[in-house]
Amino acid sequence: MADKRTMTLNLTDQEMSLLEELSARRDVSKTALLRQALRLYQMVEVRLSRGEKLFFEDEQKKKAELVVV
Amino acid sequence: MKNRIRIIDNATGQPVEAELFDEVTVEHFIETQQEWRPIVLKAARQLAARGSHQLIPQHFHWDWTTKAPELNVLANTFYGIRYENKLQGLMKLETVGQFCSCRLPEQAGNALVYVDYVEVAPWNLKPLMSSLGEKARYNAIGSRLIEAAVLKSKEEDCKGRIGLHSLPITESFYAKACRMTPVGRDPAKQNLLWLEYTPEQAENFLTGAR
Numbered sequence: 001m002a003d004k005r006t007m008t009l010n011l012t013d014q015e016m017s018l019l020e021e022l023s024a025r026r027d028v029s030k031t032a033l034l035r036q037a038l039r040l041y042q043m044v045e046v047r048l049s050r051g052e053k054l055f056f057e058d059e060q061k062k063k064a065e066l067v068v069v
Numbered sequence: 070m071k072n073r074i075r076i077i078d079n080a081t082g083q084p085v086e087a088e089l090f091d092e093v094t095v096e097h098f099i100e101t102q103q104e105w106r107p108i109v110l111k112a113a114r115q116l117a118a119r120g121s122h123q124l125i126p127q128h129f130h131w132d133w134t135t136k137a138p139e140l141n142v143l144a145n146t147f148y149g150i151r152y153e154n155k156l157q158g159l160m161k162l163e164t165v166g167q168f169c170s171c172r173l174p175e176q177a178g179n180a181l182v183y184v185d186y187v188e189v190a191p192w193n194l195k196p197l198m199s200s201l202g203e204k205a206r207y208n209a210i211g212s213r214l215i216e217a218a219v220l221k222s223k224e225e226d227c228k229g230r231i232g233l234h235s236l237p238i239t240e241s242f243y244a245k246a247c248r249m250t251p252v253g254r255d256p257a258k259q260n261l262l263w264l265e266y267t268p269e270q271a272e273n274f275l276t277g278a279r
Contacts, residue, residue, distance in 0.1 A: 002070075026170075027179040032226035036180065039144040039165045046142055 009034075044068060074216075076152060077208040085207075087157060089217055093147035095140065098133035100156050105191050106132075112197040124196045127236040128188060136161065136186075145185075148217045150210055157193060158210040161186040162218055164225050171230055172252045173265050181265065182222040184233035187214055211239075215247055219271045229271025234261035247274060 011019065023033040044054060045068075054066040070091045075084040113129045116122070139145045144165040150158040161184075163169060168183040191197045195205040218231045234255060235243050240262050243249045249264035266274065 025178055027176070027228070028226040032180070035225075036165045036169075039142075043142055043144045043165060046138075050138070 074150070074213050076150070076157065076210055076213060079205055079208055085152065087150050087152035087207075087213075089148060089150050089213060091146060091148050093140070093149050093159070095134065095137045097147075097149055097156055097159065098137060101133045101159060101188070104155065105188070108191040108201075109197065112191060112200045115200040116196075119200070121200070124200070124238075126191075126194070126197060127238055131186070131188060133159065133186075133188075146221060148214060150213060152207065156190060157207055158187070158189045158214050160184065160188075160214040160218065162221055164221075164227075168232065168234075168258075171232065171265060172263060173250060173267065176230065176265075176267060179230060180225075180227050181230035181232045182218055182225060182227050184215070184218050184231055187211060187233075189214075211242060212246070215243075216275060219266065219275055222266075222271065228268040229275070230266055230268060231271065232263060232265040234258045234263055236261065240264075 055063045072089045074089045146162045163183040171179040189210045
């Protein structure tokens with residue numbers, strides 16, 4: 001297991017509520033959820049930097065490109 | 070990370086100490102292409118010539134070197150097993166992504182660790198080595214890799230939950246030997262069978278593996 005470092009995170013009430021809701025839905029701790037979010041962010045960044053595009057597809061197979069800034 | 074693990078030497082039936090590691094590099098991928106792939110292809114040709122098409126490894130075309138760009142993405146974790154200075158098995162896990170959600174009704178939507186690729190060195194696969202008139206050398210490589218996946222899941226707070234798409238030839242290994250729950254065929258992934266562990270099943274597997 002890699003060494004870990006600790007940080008303090010300041011969140012608004014809404015952000016904290018969302019974090020609690022998502023971590024409960026995924027059945028992981030808030031820390032684990034934030035680590036997953038960070039990795040997801042990196043994965044998206046890496047793939048976009050390779051020239052790939054990120055799409056959402058609805059039930060009618062209609063695609064919408066997500067522009068990440 | 071480097072851990073001592075036990076695999077079975079089929080020549081003696083006795084356990085031997087191998088090394089499980091997660092510092093996988095592109096050199097390991099090249100090693101699979103140089104050391105594994107020629108044997109896999111030779112065995113596949115033999116099996117095809119005998120008409121034993123159902124035994125031809127469905128992963129014969131895999132090329133780990135194509136995964137080199139994924140080595141530095143934190144969502145991915147790679148594990149290898151080394152013994153006698155040879156790579157005996159290789160696995161890629163994803164802790165985030167499209168397939169990192171449970172599908173079993175009792176844990177649907179919960180986070181899991183997805184086992185994206187598992188490959189055991191061809192000289193450890195009985196059907197392949199039989200086709201070449203040889204015996205498989207080491208056993209329990211696949212089980213040790215699944216054990217590592219479960220431990221990674223626990224480390225990631227996924228409580229041992231893992232999921233994977235199995236090739237048809239390995240379905241019985243995951244369902245019977247590992248006792249994972251077959252959930253159903255996935256049209257989004259070549260209609261492969263999706264199997265999953267609950268935390269309890271994962272713990273049972275770890276207990277049995279020790």
